[in-house]
Amino acid sequence: MISKWQADDTRPVLRFSPYAWAKLLYFRDKGRTEIGGFGITETNDLLYITDFITVKQNVTSISVSFDDNAVADFFEAQVDFGRKPQQFARIWCHTHPGDSPEPSLTDEDTFKRVFGHCDWAVMFVLAQDDSAYARLSFNTGPKAQIMLPVRVDYSKEFNGTELPIWEKDFKENIQPIVFTTAAAGLDKSKQLSLLQLYVVSKNGTKEVHF
Numbered sequence: 255m256i257s258k259w260q261a262d263d264t265r266p267v268l269r270f271s272p273y274a275w276a277k278l279l280y281f282r283d284k285g286r287t288e289i290g291g292f293g294i295t296e297t298n299d300l301l302y303i304t305d306f307i308t309v310k311q312n313v314t315s316i317s318v319s320f321d322d323n324a325v326a327d328f329f330e331a332q333v334d335f336g337r338k339p340q341q342f343a344r345i346w347c348h349t350h351p352g353d354s355p356e357p358s359l360t361d362e363d364t365f366k367r368v369f370g371h372c373d374w375a376v377m378f379v380l381a382q383d384d385s386a387y388a389r390l391s392f393n394t395g396p397k398a399q400i401m402l403p404v405r406v407d408y409s410k411e412f413n414g415t416e417l418p419i420w421e422k423d424f425k426e427n428i429q430p431i432v433f434t435t436a437a438a439g440l441d442k443s444k445q446l447s448l449l450q451l452y453v454v455s456k457n458g459t460k461e462v463h464f
Contacts, residue, residue: 290318293345
């Protein structure tokens, strides 16, 4: 992996477990489009990604559009697991099929619109040549943006891959769009707001604030 920002004693680092990194690479290399998902972290280390989870999405070589209902189901499941929004709804991970990890204008617009009202959020992009881009944005108080070095923490235990499960997730969630005259008119501005999400559970409607 090539990260343009080097770690030092003062700069925080975005770290991946070997499992999360292997899973991300699998999804990136499985298709020829962008792939998007959420980084899952532990409560006491919000910049250490232990898993990469995708949801149903329409993808092209230049865009990712999550299915609203799938995101709602994902959020509900994470809350039921006992996780807080900081652990599953702050790090947006996606891949680029080309050799540049630099965010596109669409990436920037999506990040600002969807995550701009969170107290903090991270945009992570991994390109086909293993170059990576990670930016931490603070959106409250004295707003700031920090470029993050990216590392895979191989000191952590790695219990191996789960290829059958990953392949099943890929087939169920990743839906490439074939451009036609009709597809060209899709409204790209329709994005799920992560500021306030209502998810339906067995007990009724739960309101999850981010």
